[in-house]
Amino acid sequence: MTAGAQVTSTLEQRAHAIRRTVLRMCRGRGQGYAGQGLSLADLMAVLYFDELRDHDHVVLSTGHSAIAVFAALHEQGVYELEELETYGMDGSRIEESPLEGTPGFEITGGSLGQGLSQAVGMALGERIKGSDGRVYCIVSDGELQEGQVWEAAMAASHHGLDNLVLLVDNNRIQADGDTAAVMGVEPIPAKLVAFGFAARRVDPHSIPELRAAFEEARSTAGRPSALVCETVPGRGVPSFEASQRVHYVRAPREVWDRALEELDRGEQARR
């Protein structure tokens, strides 16, 4: 196996572990943001286990997608699985949308559309300090309907923030249905290019493609980068991909048990 193939295989195993944690988190209370967690797992694996360096920041603008970050932080040893299984329960630190003080999170999520503005401030701050810190900001397609995102995009390119990478979770759905039907946001890369970004679409379920895109972003000078990730809600659990193309999943325990089995079968077939 080549060195690159070895890294891919290790990161794929991480992504699988992240997906398992996502399903176990939802199984606890029988509900959660399963679609987002499953579809962001590969991105989380590459971000947290290949891309991030010491001074870097992850700004999760899409607060409700925290489940994916929690699952990645479990892989890093920040959270125990037992605690993650209290996801969304009264009194738990593991909230569906995290707070600024929740370990591993830099901003309070929940009110959508604000994270890129905060990420721009952080990226500018890193540059002013003379630090090599980079900022990775995750926004959703639904958030792109908010004007504040585009003000922030304008500021990012005005300041030439090449230490900022915008990651768009373009899953093509939002709480009220298909994004294209609610209020279309495409063509996203062309819009971001017009705002001064180096922007491209990425298959976020291909580890090699993600790694190459991050590498390209790292070598882009003088402007921010954006990776428009064509995420598949529920990715990795075929029955979820087919029938849970929804914002939020509520289901009895057997459904989560079956999903875990499906996920493991898929992983065994891949190996």
Ligand SMILES: Cc1ncc(C[n+]2csc(CCOP(=O)(O)OP(=O)(O)O)c2C)c(N)n1
């Ligand atoms: C400022 C703001 N407006 C409205 C909402 C209500 N809301 C919660 S999730 C959501 C859908 C947003 O779309 P997206 O993030 O693409 O949803 P997903 O693909 O993750 O289902 C909305 C409108 C909110 N949380 N914040």
Ligand SMILES: [Mg+2]
């Ligand atoms: Mg969406």
